[in-house]
Amino acid sequence: MKTASERRAALNRLVESRTVTRVSPPLLLPAGPFFDLAGEEFGRALLLTTASTGIEYCLRPDFTLPIAQTYIEDGLVGVPAAYTYLGTIFRQQDGLPVEFEQAGLELLGQPDAGNALDQVLTFARWALAIYDINAPFVRLGGVGLFESFLAAADISPAWQARIRHRFGHPDAMARVMERLSIPRERNAVEAPDGREAVIEIVTDAMLQGGLSLVGGRTPEEVADRYIEKQALDAAPLSDGTLQLLQDYLEVEDSAPAALDRIWSLTAAAGLDIEEPIQIVRNHAAALQALSPKADVIFDASFSPRLDYYTGVVFEMTNDEGEVLASGGEYDRLLDRLGASQPVPASGCALWVDRLEQEATR
Known part of the structure; x- marks a missing residue:
């Protein structure tokens, strides 16, 4: 030693x-x-x-x-x-x-x-x-794979963004899934035409209610939240797409078995995400070759709680689940810091x- x-x-x-x-x-x-x-x-x-x-x-x-x-x-x-x-x-x-x-x-x-x-x-x-x-527990996740899945599935852009932002946050994702599973009636009231019109209505309502326009949520923030909610309610997921999303997020197994399961699920639904699946396969195989004694697991719901991660992510832990090493691909970070190109x-x-x-x- x-x-x-x-x-x-x-x-x-x-x-x-x-x-x-x-x-x-x-x-x-x-x-x-x-x-x-x-x-x-x-x-x-x-x-x-x-x-x-x-x-x-x-x-x-x-x-x-x-x-x-x-x-x-x-x-x-x-x-x-x-x-x-x-x-x-x-x-x-x-x-x-x-x-x-x-x-x-x-x-x-x-x-x-x-x-x-x-x-x-x-x-x-x-x-x-x-x-x-020499035999750590390794958990792999696929942020890029999940984003490819969302893009290929019958999911509106508004719901894609909402689901993606909660990826890796189990409690927040559970609340989204619960909301998606509850049938909602379409709002019969016609929404105002355009963001500026919504802001005007919200501003008037706040003033009439004696609410300050500063120091709390602004009329613009309230209006944007209302518009987002309208967009979400206008494009609910079908029962089949919701079930597919639930099945995807529940996949957790040895990397080869888990990725085979995701391929079967998505292929049966007519989705073509073979390329991002293969990318994860390649990295999982390379890692397994490096660590033949390690347990390499792919968890479809795993992502660090930082939304600038973009591709394959990982954690290496001890027997008690303490993280010893973690990381992955984070292409979005440089863009958000102001890089002039990707x-x-x-x-x-x-x-x-x-x-x-x-x-x-």
Whole structure:
């Protein structure tokens, strides 16, 4: 068994390979991008402070977002780049500040996105091997596969967006599925013509009711929610499509068996999503070859709770379900940070403290 110092030396060698650039983003970062891109749930874990200018900052809670921002700010969009890191992140846990050590790899702008993801999976697997973890539980998900399924199925754009935004959030997805399963009568009242007309009606109603137009939900927000609801009610899913969606989300098995099941379900419904299914198959097979003793499961309902993920995603966990490594493809992040062109991106994060605990058990 390796000593702690030997494991640390091996991990340092992994993150300081000649083919990558090791980086260390600042400890204090603007909090705004984390709220905007990682969402309210992640925002509650931030450790915040406010500058005299009124701008909120946070102790570094993550490496991926600042690395992606720097890549764009340095004018590297369109240039292949590979970054590694090893350092401390800071978050709240049970109301208390906690420090964690993380290591990871981020591959940005690589010409072969599939190969980049396999490199990320290999990096994660090598890292676990340093800590003598040779048979992890691996859970794969397919964000891109699910989006292809939604696009191919008989589902309106409004419902596609609503379902997609709740993908990976079991409680929120359950509420959507419940709403879809309840028959609804069409509203017999003719809706106002156009968004501006709806805003006018809402504004008048708020004023007549003595409600302020500032400090709460604005007339524009209320109007947009009303228009969205009308669009959803006007395009309910058929019973067959709803059942297909439920069957899809319930698929969880060894990767080959799960993907065979999804192919059978979709082919029987006349949907052609063979290409995205094959993409997941290829990565699952590569990962299984890397880790012959690992349990590689495909969970059709699995996705990180960050909606900038786009393709194959994964978690590697211990027997108790603690995440040791996680990541995947996140092409949407660079676009949302203002990249001038699409940038393929793959990466993973390793929870070094948990890896150390596993190695000493």
